[in-house]
Amino acid sequence: MNEIISLLQNHRSIRKFTNETVSSEQLDAILTAAQAASTSSNMQAYSVIRVTDNGLKNQIAELAGNQAYVSECPLFLVWCADLHRYAQAVHRHGDTPVTGNAENFIVATVDAALAAQNAAIAAESLGLGVVYIGGLRNKPAEVSQLLGLPQLVYPVFGMCIGTPDQEPLQRPRLPREAVYHENRYTDNEGAVDVYDESIRDYMKVRSGGKVDTTWSKDMAAKAQRPREHMKPFLSSQGFEVE
Ligand SMILES: Cc1cc2nc3c(=O)[nH]c(=O)nc-3n(C[C@H](O)[C@H](O)[C@H](O)COP(=O)(O)O)c2cc1C
Numbered sequence: 001m002n003e004i005i006s007l008l009q010n011h012r013s014i015r016k017f018t019n020e021t022v023s024s025e026q027l028d029a030i031l032t033a034a035q036a037a038s039t040s041s042n043m044q045a046y047s048v049i050r051v052t053d054n055g056l057k058n059q060i061a062e063l064a065g066n067q068a069y070v071s072e073c074p075l076f077l078v079w080c081a082d083l084h085r086y087a088q089a090v091h092r093h094g095d096t097p098v099t100g101n102a103e104n105f106i107v108a109t110v111d112a113a114l115a116a117q118n119a120a121i122a123a124e125s126l127g128l129g130v131v132y133i134g135g136l137r138n139k140p141a142e143v144s145q146l147l148g149l150p151q152l153v154y155p156v157f158g159m160c161i162g163t164p165d166q167e168p169l170q171r172p173r174l175p176r177e178a179v180y181h182e183n184r185y186t187d188n189e190g191a192v193d194v195y196d197e198s199i200r201d202y203m204k205v206r207s208g209g210k211v212d213t214t215w216s217k218d219m220a221a222k223a224q225r226p227r228e229h230m231k232p233f234l235s236s237q238g239f240e241v242e
Helices: 003-009 024-035 054-063 068-072 084-092 102-125 134-138 140-146 190-206 215-222 230-236
Strands: 046-051 075-082 129-133 153-162
Touching: 003 102, 024 046, 024 102, 046 054, 046 102, 054 068, 054 075, 054 134, 054 140, 068 153, 075 084, 075 102, 102 129, 102 153, 129 134, 134 140, 134 153, 140 153, 140 230, 190 215
Parallel strands: none
Antiparallel strands: 046 075, 075 153, 129 153
16 A cells, blocks of 8 residues: 555545635646646647636536535636647648547547546645536536637536545445456446445435435436436537537
């Protein structure tokens, strides 16, 4: 074991922050770590927008489903998939960028996620806490408009960063055999039974006995909220995903 592995294995999302600000040195370290992430063909097909304006933060918090910690966190970042800069680079050479295909949509989305996760780990290593905010995909067009996103840029998720003001229980993960395979995919539905019970126990403790749920139940509930608007929204931003 080493410190980095301990840090990674200790992760939990933080949704309550102290008023302590994130210093410019800390922000610089976080962004430099983000930029150091691996990136498909060195495309670096992402951008990150720091939201400092409180009015804007409040609007995004509401659009993301009234997630108060978006307003309250000292540092709020929006991670965007970005093919705009790549398209500009290709145009310089009189060529036509490939923007309307699934492959480059994946490239840009993965690049944004890898940079963001590097940022998250860097922040945690500085004693800060983070939570991703996928909720802003509830209203992606409105968020994009507020942030002035051009065509070929879309917000993948936000991220709250700050000094933790809570010590949440660590959320259990699926049993290893559910996610890890050797040589060939093996179906293992039994692992879901095991995990359902571990999430039931975790949620009981976390909610003081009020919530009785399981992982598969949560997944079934999530299936009722499919964010069908994402496909037309992505098309309107210039990303074709067919
Ligand atoms: C892409 C992404 C989007 C997420 N969106 C939200 C969100 O909108 N609000 C929230 O409270 N947590 C959000 N989360 C945090 C997850 O709920 C959390 O990571 C997961 O339940 C596991 O818990 P843990 O991070 O504490 O281990 C998001 C996580 C990811 C990776």
